[in-house]
Amino acid sequence: MPTDDASPPSPAAESTLWSGHTSQWVHFWYYFFCILLAAGISVAATVFGLATAGVGMLGYLALIIPLLMWLTRWWVTKCTTYELTTQRLRIRAGILNKKVDELELFRVRDYTMEQPFLLRLVGLGNLTMITTDATTPTVAMRAIPNVEAVREKLRNAVQNERDRKRVRQMDVDSVDDGSSGPLH
Template sequence: MSDKSIWKSGVSQTVNFVPYIFCALFIGLLSLGIANTSTDDYTENPIPTVLKALLLLQLAITAWTYSAVRGRHYELTEERFKERSGVFNIRYDELELYRVKDITFMQPFFLRLFGRATIMLHTQDTTTPVVLIRGIPLTEARWLHE
């Protein structure tokens, strides 16, 4: 039997909706703190330098979170479920479909707002007993669940 692709998808950025809101608030507060502490002498008042470093750190964390979600892809074939994840180090996982024992359909509040869902696969595989297919469109999630 050939390994013909049936379905392909990636993760939606909506899975990180709450962290993005907190990042935006934190970046806004840091920007206000930097704007309100105007001094040219950093030896007297190191607070602007610390706030700028925290701002850069928060921007880096946000970029990493975005990249990690952007780098995750799913594929379903006739015999296997394949997952590709990673930003710098890429990991490929394959799960043979006969190992899937149970499928759970989940739609948390924030994913429901954006018409997305998560599918949880309970498997007999020793390396990955639970596989999450996160943030996929609702119609595709319902199709996969059936």
Template sequence: MSEEKPVFRGSSSQVLNLAHFAGAIVLGGVTLFASTQFGGWLAALVVLPLAYAGWRGWLIASRVYEITTERIKVTTGLLNKHTDDLELYRVKDTVLEEPVLLRLAGAGNIVLTTSDTTTPTLVLEGITGAKEVREELRKHIEACRDRKRTRLTELE
């Protein structure tokens, strides 16, 4: 039996938070402007959009994808961690999605359709170098199926 080896480990790109960060900047600017017009105490409210942006950044950074030669592990959570495993031989299909903003940042989404009952679809969001990661993943999916002697049967 082969030893499980790491293939990829990373988090989602912070580009996923672009709208949240932009909203926090605009709201912070409006709050600062309002504090000059209606009283300095409103300046204290600038902390709220900044805290929200920080929380969103931390949320994305705490989602960790780990791909090995045998499985995919997805760990989520800020304080309470949750790890979900998906065996590679259960993956039926892979799709690469490259929305404009992610593509500009050199990232993309990898969508996996699986035969796993708890995770029929798994989306690896905002993966930097998604095209290369998907190709590497596909290679290991096939190798894992060969080792386990499993094949998908497609019914029409």
């Protein structure tokens, strides 16, 4: 009875390389607007309250609006988490309805790290990936801490996963050899 000596490689154990979430700093201007709105409501309620002999103090109830705006944005950001493993990037999002999006690392074609000035001041950066995945051709992780180390972990994990799966990316350049003219 013949035996097959070339058995398929056993799947490698998947381990977590990094996990984190978007920093709240990415919403600085939104939170700043909420503070200005709350200040405006407070001033208007105070002025209106003084003019109406205390009846306008109910205007302070409107402070619930910027508070709810702030809390909703904070909670949505806090509930979005990233997990980089040796085989995939898992993105979990949602408060009441949860969504899990997984990107196989061998599908990552290119990645870009950006550190805008304000994010760099607080040690954060953005990492954007261009992929061959049909549902998510671009994946962005915004305002993540220690972005350079995460990018390096991603780079190594992508290369290791491509080697493990024996996948190679083909770059095709368009070459103009001058023969594209009309035929005679």
